Amino acid sequence: MRTLVTLRPPGADEVVLVAEDGYWSEPDAGPIDEAYETHGLWALPGLADAHAHLSADEMTLTPGDPDEIRRRAFACVQAGVFLALDKGWGDDAVLRLFDEPPDRRPDLEAAGRMIATPGGYYPGFAEEVDEEQLADAVARAASRRGGWVKIVGDWPRRGEGPRVNFSFEALEAAVRIAHAAGARVAIHTMAREAPSMAVAAGVDSIEHGLFLTEDDLAALAGRGGMWVPTLLRMEAVRDELREGSSGRRLLGEGLANVAALLPVAERLGVTVLAGSDLAVPARRVAAEAARLAEVGLSPVAAVAAVSHAAFAATGRDVGFRPGFPADAVFFDRDPTEDVGILGRPALVLRRGRRVPAD
Numbered sequence: 001m002r003t004l005v006t007l008r009p010p011g012a013d014e015v016v017l018v019a020e021d022g023y024w025s026e027p028d029a030g031p032i033d034e035a036y037e038t039h040g041l042w043a044l045p046g047l048a049d050a051h052a053h054l055s056a057d058e059m060t061l062t063p064g065d066p067d068e069i070r071r072r073a074f075a076c077v078q079a080g081v082f083l084a085l086d087k088g089w090g091d092d093a094v095l096r097l098f099d100e101p102p103d104r105r106p107d108l109e110a111a112g113r114m115i116a117t118p119g120g121y122y123p124g125f126a127e128e129v130d131e132e133q134l135a136d137a138v139a140r141a142a143s144r145r146g147g148w149v150k151i152v153g154d155w156p157r158r159g160e161g162p163r164v165n166f167s168f169e170a171l172e173a174a175v176r177i178a179h180a181a182g183a184r185v186a187i188h189t190m191a192r193e194a195p196s197m198a199v200a201a202g203v204d205s206i207e208h209g210l211f212l213t214e215d216d217l218a219a220l221a222g223r224g225g226m227w228v229p230t231l232l233r234m235e236a237v238r239d240e241l242r243e244g245s246s247g248r249r250l251l252g253e254g255l256a257n258v259a260a261l262l263p264v265a266e267r268l269g270v271t272v273l274a275g276s277d278l279a280v281p282a283r284r285v286a287a288e289a290a291r292l293a294e295v296g297l298s299p300v301a302a303v304a305a306v307s308h309a310a311f312a313a314t315g316r317d318v319g320f321r322p323g324f325p326a327d328a329v330f331f332d333r334d335p336t337e338d339v340g341i342l343g344r345p346a347l348v349l350r351r352g353r354r355v356p357a358d
């Protein structure tokens with residue numbers, strides 16, 4: 001089956017390709033069996049969720065259910081989300097998604113079970129290790145097939161406020177060990193101190209990062225590091241905290257810092273990425289991109305944050321060229337002029353086939 005498809009990426013020329021056996025090929029290479037009516041639409045090679053938790057739609061603290069994970073993964077494909085970076089859970093259930101075919105799930109990278117200290121996260125949820133045990137825990141996590149290790153960098157202690165979980169030296173060693181095993185490191189940090197420490201230690205992706213500094217951004221930009229602010233999630237956490245509490249004040253300050261930093265990050269060329277992080281289901285990560293545009297990114301950067309930038313940062317060469325996977329998400333309007341349209345694709349093609357809407 002050879003299907004003719006017209007593809008117009010925002011800001012670029014229209015191309016006409018044929019989807020055949022899941023890959024793009026040149027239209028003149030043989031007879032055409034059918035054509036999709038995509039002329040006049042705008043196309044992206046897929047959306048990406050850089051901070052997903054496919055094990056749940058909210059913070060349930062329960063084990064991942066393989067059937068539910070598969071259901072959420074297919075819902076991502078239906079929404080045009082073709083890459084999910086799962087930033088960890090209380091178990092490794094999400095790693096079984098690698099056994100599913102690519103038309104049933106997004107391309108996946110996943111951290112499996114997170115790593116924290118005793119008292120440094122929800123009790124018993126992450127693997128809890130002390131400073132001296134971190135290196136071994138990271139080596140084990142990096143040897144799983146997900147490609148990521150997720151460390152909880154800071155966490156509030158009752159009556160004390162947020163505390164850093166691991167030292168700079170421990171984080172630096174963790175990064176070295178993970179990289180040697182071919183894995184990347186992501187760190188959860190919402191408070192002060194840990195983000196700068198993590199950037200200096202070489203951590204690949206800063207999750208939330210409410211208290212990053214301009215110097216941190218310059219360092220991240222220089223080495224292709226990622227920042228996933230998860231604005232919708234941070235705003236939801238702030239709103240759940242009691243009015244006038246120190247936690248709510250801290251998150252408010254952090255969110256103001258993020259708003260001030262987003263244009264700086266864009267100017268410096270930092271890889272800012274959109275992540276759903278349970279604020280919305282992973283398939284609705286487009287809402288986070290829209291929020292990034294409202295708060296401080298240009299529309300072009302917000303679209304990149306939920307598409308190209310995530311593919312590029314994880315070493316994926318995607319695009320509308322012969323030989324590449326025939327993946328495309330189509331929109332009625334140019335998303336770089338209307339970021340909100342990202343949540344309402346007109347047509348989704350995964351490996352050359354139309355994906356039925358949910």
Ligand SMILES: [Zn+2]
Nearest residue numbers: 051053087277
């Ligand atoms: Zn998260």
